[in-house]
Amino acid sequence: DTGVSQNPRHKITKRGQNVTFRCDPISEHNRLYWYRQTLGQGPEFLTYFQNEAQLEKSRLLSDRFSAERPKGSFSTLEIQRTEQGDSAMYLCASSGGSFYEQYFGPGTRLTVT
């Protein structure tokens, strides 16, 4: 399967704990996006990488959130000191070339108890 993969698919954590999610984009794609989606809402942009450079961060991304994309391949999204309001689906997408079509992964569903 050469699509976008995300791990884990589900994560349940207690408030205050740190969590880390991983996204593996389509191998030839240089652009990678993270989104957060809650029930009944559209995906909210969190951050964007072009290769290993983090070019954009949403104001939604508080200092508890950090994302990396070492070597321009996979990416990680870490949430420190989780809060119940962080419960959501975290989606990763990638795109490449001159066409900005985004391919989404299946998402990681986070539940903070």
Added chain:
Amino acid sequence: GQQVMQIPQYQHVQEGEDFTTYCNSSTTLSNIQWYKQRPGGHPVFLIQLVKSGEVKKQKRLTFQFGEAKKNSSLHITATQTTDVGTYFCGTAGNQFYFGTGTSLTVIP
């Protein structure tokens, strides 16, 4: 930041009826993309429009970009149960902004 509004929020149609969702912005958009998200699934890219007044068709789906590049529409002719899902418009700038989505239910 970019604000992209979609109407309606929900739409129920009988199978075979047509369906339209509208995407509106207060500012000029450089491009518009449309995605479909099935219940429990992730967004899947449908199309991108970049030119003023552009119209593209995919089988029963017709996508239009307004002349002023501030609005867009997706029209489905003769809906089928496989069309069920939420349709999002989105636009890419420095960030990527998704609209609020229109949830389509098709009643067989």
